Amino acid sequence: MSLQGKRVVVGLGGGIAAFKAVELVRELSRRGAEVRVVMTEAATHFVGPITFAGLTGKPAVTDLWAKEYAGEVHVELGEWADAIVIAPATMNLISRAANGQANDAVLATLACARGVVFFAPSMHHRMWSHGATQANIRTLTDREAVVLGPVTGPLANGEVGEGRMMEPADIAEEIESHLTHSDDLSGSRLLVTAGPTHEDLDPVRFLGNRSSGRMGYAIASRALRRGAEVTLVSGPVHLPVPSGAEVIRVRSAVEMHAAVMSRFDQFDVLIMAAAVADYRPAQRESHKIKKGGDLRLELVRNPDILASVGAKRVQRPSVLVGFALETENLEQSARDKLERKAADLIVANEASAGLGGDTNRATLVEASATTSLPEMGKPALADQILDRVRTLLKNPSARPRRETGHKAPN
Numbered sequence: 001m002s003l004q005g006k007r008v009v010v011g012l013g014g015g016i017a018a019f020k021a022v023e024l025v026r027e028l029s030r031r032g033a034e035v036r037v038v039m040t041e042a043a044t045h046f047v048g049p050i051t052f053a054g055l056t057g058k059p060a061v062t063d064l065w066a067k068e069y070a071g072e073v074h075v076e077l078g079e080w081a082d083a084i085v086i087a088p089a090t091m092n093l094i095s096r097a098a099n100g101q102a103n104d105a106v107l108a109t110l111a112c113a114r115g116v117v118f119f120a121p122s123m124h125h126r127m128w129s130h131g132a133t134q135a136n137i138r139t140l141t142d143r144e145a146v147v148l149g150p151v152t153g154p155l156a157n158g159e160v161g162e163g164r165m166m167e168p169a170d171i172a173e174e175i176e177s178h179l180t181h182s183d184d185l186s187g188s189r190l191l192v193t194a195g196p197t198h199e200d201l202d203p204v205r206f207l208g209n210r211s212s213g214r215m216g217y218a219i220a221s222r223a224l225r226r227g228a229e230v231t232l233v234s235g236p237v238h239l240p241v242p243s244g245a246e247v248i249r250v251r252s253a254v255e256m257h258a259a260v261m262s263r264f265d266q267f268d269v270l271i272m273a274a275a276v277a278d279y280r281p282a283q284r285e286s287h288k289i290k291k292g293g294d295l296r297l298e299l300v301r302n303p304d305i306l307a308s309v310g311a312k313r314v315q316r317p318s319v320l321v322g323f324a325l326e327t328e329n330l331e332q333s334a335r336d337k338l339e340r341k342a343a344d345l346i347v348a349n350e351a352s353a354g355l356g357g358d359t360n361r362a363t364l365v366e367a368s369a370t371t372s373l374p375e376m377g378k379p380a381l382a383d384q385i386l387d388r389v390r391t392l393l394k395n396p397s398a399r400p401r402r403e404t405g406h407k408a409p410n
């Protein structure tokens with residue numbers, strides 16, 4: 001009964017997976033949540049509002065104009081709910097939500113949401129991979145909505161693909177994980193780095209990488225929701241700043257190094273989610289380089305920020321987390337990195353799933369434990385990482401004892 005005392009609105013779009021929302025409502029209720037249901041008109045063609053009235057003991061809201069809801073039912077429900085989950089979230093509903101429409105009961109309730117908003121997409125795989133859907137999903141996640149799935153499996157027309165709604169029990173599990181984490185990091189100060197670094201060649205060109213910054217921003221955003229104080233050292237990205245975070249913007253690895261080294265000892269935790277360039281051009285030209293014959297670039301090593309903090313820290317940060325992107329020997333390479341950089345936790349990603357996407361498949365490597373996680377959205381992975389961080393913070397004996405004076409590589 002771990003959702004005891006929590007209030008959840010389930011909002012249905014008109015898709016074949018609407019029948020699974022019945023099980024979702026039951027599952028949430030089984031876990032102790034109080035549930036209310038809102039439905040689009042299209043959803044009522046798939047499953048009847050009476051079913052939900054029977055399950056929840058309250059009428060399902062289908063129509064903002066119905067007399068029994070005279071007043072502002074959408075405002076009332078938006079304020080009431082600790083979480084709103086749209087399941088199934090169809091292509092159409094996702095598009096309308098991303099564009100801020102509020103012309104039916106589901107969208108108007110969403111527009112008034114006070115709590116966390118979840119979307120469980122369900123559609124044909126080509127609708128899911130459609131550029132418009134992907135852009136809309138980015139818009140929603142940028143506004144801190146949590147997208148659960150879809151998963152790969154059999155679709156309504158018999159094809160197999162990515163577009164199947166996540167199973168109700170898994171959706172309920174994710175909601176529970178979000179709602180029960182509130183404030184478990186309060187009192188902790190986190191320094192998080194995110195995004196790529198840009199290493200300038202001349203005034204218009206740079207060397208960079210495809211990091212979107214989403215992983216670091218998701219960690220910052222989840223940590224804030226869990227009550228931590230967060231400072232984000234961000235490379236050049238186009239993401240909205242999570243509300244409540246202090247942001248220090250940097251461009252190059254050298255700037256990020258300076259920003260982290262001047263403040264790391266004021267934080268309990270440092271999470272190096274940034275994809276820091278290992279090299280920079282030996283020289284930055286002050287004028288645009290003109291084309292001529294072949295050109296050879298000389299690159300010099302950048303300072304390794306994680307290893308420098310690992311070598312210099314005395315008491316703080318007491319938890320040091322790094323990332324690793326590997327193409328082979330995932331766990332062993334991560335374990336080497338853990339040792340070499342004197343970190344407490346390395347989040348190892350398979351290179352195929354990692355940089356720039358919306359999901360990650362990660363393995364969490366610590367001195368005495370290895371946890372392989374399934375593929376999941378970056379906010380969900382952020383929570384898994386923060387769960388480990390919290391354990392390490394609370395239980396210093398889980399951290400390996402270190403000799404002082406670890407040798408910094410450069």
Ligand code: CTP
Nearest residue numbers: 272273274276302303304305306322323324325
């Ligand atoms: N990192 C850092 N400073 C750098 C490079 C990387 O702090 N100059 C951090 C990243 O933020 C990340 C981890 O180190 O947390 C990733 O290290 P990676 O670049 O994979 O490590 P290397 O030791 O350079 O690994 P490889 O030998 O595979 O290049």
